Amino acid sequence: MSGRDAILNKVRASLGAGNANRADAVRDRLSGAPRGLIPVRGQLPDAARIDLFAYQAEKVHATTERLASYADLPAAIAAYLRSKNLPASIRMGDDPRLNGADWSTQPALEILRGPSDGNDETGLSHAFGAVAETGTLVLHSGGDNPTTVNFLPEHHLVVVDARDVAGDLETVLARIRDKFGKGQMPRTLNMITGPSRSGDIEQKMLLGAHGPRALHIMVVGG
Amino acid sequence: MQITSPTFKANSVKALSDAQLQKALGNVRAGFIDKRKKAVDALPEFEALRENGKAIKDHALAHLDLYLENYEAQVKAAGGHVHWAQTAEDARNIILDLCASRGVKTVTKGKSMISEEIALNDALEAAGVRPVETDLGEYIIQLRGEHPSHIIAPAVHLNKEQIEADFRRVHTHLPADRELVEHEKLLTEARAVLRAEYFKADLGITGANFLVAETGSSIIVTNEGNGDLTQILPRVHVVIASIEKIVPTLEDAAQILRLLARSATGQDMSVYTTVSTGGRREGDPDGPDEYHVVLLDNGRSSMLGTEFQEMLRCIRCGACMNHCPVYHAVGGHAYGWVYPGPMGAVLTPSLIGVDKGGHLPNASTFCGRCENVCPMKIPLPKMMRHWREREFERGLNPAAARYGLKTWAFFAKRPSLYRFFASLGIPALSAFGGAKHRFSWLPFAGGWTKHRELPAPEGRTFLQQWAQREAKKQEPVR
Numbered sequence: 161m162s163g164r165d166a167i168l169n170k171v172r173a174s175l176g177a178g179n180a181n182r183a184d185a186v187r188d189r190l191s192g193a194p195r196g197l198i199p200v201r202g203q204l205p206d207a208a209r210i211d212l213f214a215y216q217a218e219k220v221h222a223t224t225e226r227l228a229s230y231a232d233l234p235a236a237i238a239a240y241l242r243s244k245n246l247p248a249s250i251r252m253g254d255d256p257r258l259n260g261a262d263w264s265t266q267p268a269l270e271i272l273r274g275p276s277d278g279n280d281e282t283g284l285s286h287a288f289g290a291v292a293e294t295g296t297l298v299l300h301s302g303g304d305n306p307t308t309v310n311f312l313p314e315h316h317l318v319v320v321d322a323r324d325v326a327g328d329l330e331t332v333l334a335r336i337r338d339k340f341g342k343g344q345m346p347r348t349l350n351m352i353t354g355p356s357r358s359g360d361i362e363q364k365m366l367l368g369a370h371g372p373r374a375l376h377i378m379v380v381g382g
Numbered sequence: 383m384q385i386t387s388p389t390f391k392a393n394s395v396k397a398l399s400d401a402q403l404q405k406a407l408g409n410v411r412a413g414f415i416d417k418r419k420k421a422v423d424a425l426p427e428f429e430a431l432r433e434n435g436k437a438i439k440d441h442a443l444a445h446l447d448l449y450l451e452n453y454e455a456q457v458k459a460a461g462g463h464v465h466w467a468q469t470a471e472d473a474r475n476i477i478l479d480l481c482a483s484r485g486v487k488t489v490t491k492g493k494s495m496i497s498e499e500i501a502l503n504d505a506l507e508a509a510g511v512r513p514v515e516t517d518l519g520e521y522i523i524q525l526r527g528e529h530p531s532h533i534i535a536p537a538v539h540l541n542k543e544q545i546e547a548d549f550r551r552v553h554t555h556l557p558a559d560r561e562l563v564e565h566e567k568l569l570t571e572a573r574a575v576l577r578a579e580y581f582k583a584d585l586g587i588t589g590a591n592f593l594v595a596e597t598g599s600s601i602i603v604t605n606e607g608n609g610d611l612t613q614i615l616p617r618v619h620v621v622i623a624s625i626e627k628i629v630p631t632l633e634d635a636a637q638i639l640r641l642l643a644r645s646a647t648g649q650d651m652s653v654y655t656t657v658s659t660g661g662r663r664e665g666d667p668d669g670p671d672e673y674h675v676v677l678l679d680n681g682r683s684s685m686l687g688t689e690f691q692e693m694l695r696c697i698r699c700g701a702c703m704n705h706c707p708v709y710h711a712v713g714g715h716a717y718g719w720v721y722p723g724p725m726g727a728v729l730t731p732s733l734i735g736v737d738k739g740g741h742l743p744n745a746s747t748f749c750g751r752c753e754n755v756c757p758m759k760i761p762l763p764k765m766m767r768h769w770r771e772r773e774f775e776r777g778l779n780p781a782a783a784r785y786g787l788k789t790w791a792f793f794a795k796r797p798s799l800y801r802f803f804a805s806l807g808i809p810a811l812s813a814f815g816g817a818k819h820r821f822s823w824l825p826f827a828g829g830w831t832k833h834r835e836l837p838a839p840e841g842r843t844f845l846q847q848w849a850q851r852e853a854k855k856q857e858p859v860r
Contacts, residue, residue: 171683175444302666345598360537370576
């Protein structure tokens with residue numbers, strides 16, 4: 161008998177499994193995917209929800225900035241890099257929303273395309289969505305926003321459309337399901353809540369363990 | 383790893399007199415309890431979410447075979463592979479085969495307690511594969527040839543001076559006169575050393591906090607980002623997870639995520655929560671080519687349908703040990719195997735046998751804090767009592783304890799005899815107590831009197847005093 165059958169048989173024997181209602185219960189749960197309890201914290205009107213998102217993100221040591229439109233993005237990025245004494249260079253994927261900005265307004269800014277090989281100081285990504293309840297960004301893998309850009313650069317700049325800032329994680333997950341199809345997922349879904357940190361040395365919390373030391377969030381519109 | 387649970391008592395004595403350890407254990411008390419409380423108090427729905435989390439896991443366990451089948455089908459549909467391991471040895475062999483067939487020389491590893499449970503690093507090294515732990519705490523203890531002393535803070539038993547000494551001993555490629563006293567310097571050095579390892583690795587191994595039946599996804603939760611670099615840079619990503627990690631849907635995982643980080647570190651959400659489904663897709667510029675899951679049973683299926691089934695709700699947050707007076711006193715290594723603290727006291731006898739792990743459920747004051755803080759409402763003290771019963775039934779506890787308990791039970795079942803002997807014994811003990819009214823030595827009580835004096839009884843039994851007070855109440859008021 162294969163390991164698979166042996167394990168499943170033992171599970172069935174221990175549970176005393178055997179009636180058809182069990183299969184129905186499982187099918188209903190998987191197809192319905194009922195939402196559980198959604199905390200009231202994030203259930204706010206648009207403006208207040210975006211404020212809460214920024215507040216929660218800053219509480220976990222991200223920095224945030226509001227931009228009126230994508231047109232303001234190149235200048236905001238150049239200003240961030242100058243303020244941190246970083247080289248005028250960013251690594252990014254092929255996201256059409258980022259490509260849509262007029263980068264020629266910042267001729268000194270070098271734009272490197274594609275996944276990161278670990279030699280980039282600063283990465284730029286566009287988030288799929290965000291969660292106000294916890295200050296969390298949600299990004300998914302693919303050519304538009306390579307996953308390596310989320311983790312290898314020292315500074316991670318993330319753009320999110322104000323309309324994509326949801327109150328709760330469940331709402332963003334439902335939008336992922338709408339985009340990719342029921343039961344389908346992108347290879348990686350990253351939920352990011354603040355910059356990387358570790359408390360493993362004497363429980364003292366320090367930023368910048370393996371991922372970015374700094375996370376800067378730019379909310380566009382709203 | 384060598385199991386030292388049978389010598390828990392000796393381990394504890396050693397731990398209590400270890401000054402370095404006692405200093406480090408202060409960080410557990412100071413670091414976790416207040417943070418958790420603040421985070422929990424800030425979410426009014428926390429109690430209701432605990433009920434939901436419990437219900438989700440109970441449902442998943444009651445239908446585990448069906449959810450496992452659905453999970454497997456979804457992993458395959460996403461291009462991944464599922465390997466079933468009945469035992470630790472099966473799991474090790476599956477991973478060694480994957481390494482051998484793909485010519486793997488270096489393996490990076492995210493934090494995984496299952497890896498500890500199956501003693502994977504020893505097996506990899508024996509096969510000529512170099513395992514590199516990438517979680518900072520795990521990396522530190524790997525350098526020391528130690529095992530985690532806490533399920534989420536593996537190096538909590540160490541002080542920074544010890545870590546500095548280890549880094550100086552191992553990182554010999556760096557200048558010997560470098561400054562390394564500050565916490566930040568230690569972190570930066572480990573970051574640089576491990577950054578190079580991620581790129582060298584051919585295969586990355588992570589654990590899983592959840593397996594999602596709906597989508598065939600594995601979810602890991604980290605603060606460092608090491609689990610992510612471990613899975614996106616090598617060619618092959620292998621997830622090792624035990625079968626009870628299954629939840630039905632993404633929504634179910636979202637509910638329990640609200641409990642996990644708050645209970646573990648007092649965060650609303652850990653920094654990185656990552657959902658992984660299969661390998662690299664068409665058009666993906668990065669990520670692993672192959673995605674494998676090793677599903678481990680190792681005795682868990684035998685816990686289903688027993689009084690220990692509820693233990694399988696555990697989400698490994700560590701809150702029980704963070705709040706345990708016994709853990710605070712002796713630390714994690716004294717428990718002698720992979721899982722310490724109250725959850726370990728219940729799980730260890732299940733997985734390695736009550737004959738080896740029997741001391742652990744006895745190392746409890748039954749204060750109940752573990753159950754109070756457990757996000758999944760696991761009745762840990764009740765289960766420790768079940769283990770004590772089984773230990774007694776199997777005649778595993780010492781003769782003196784068995785004889786004493788049997789003698790006590792004989793009298794306890796015969797109240798009039800009990801009262802008669804107590805009414806003789808209590809005044810006698812009271813009289814023997816001497817001027818100090820305390821004992822510095824008593825037969826059969828050496829375990830107590832060796833360290834402190836035992837107060838002598840006051841002279842009458844509880845029932846006698848009760849009767850006297852009741853009689854007084856009846857007296858007419860003059």
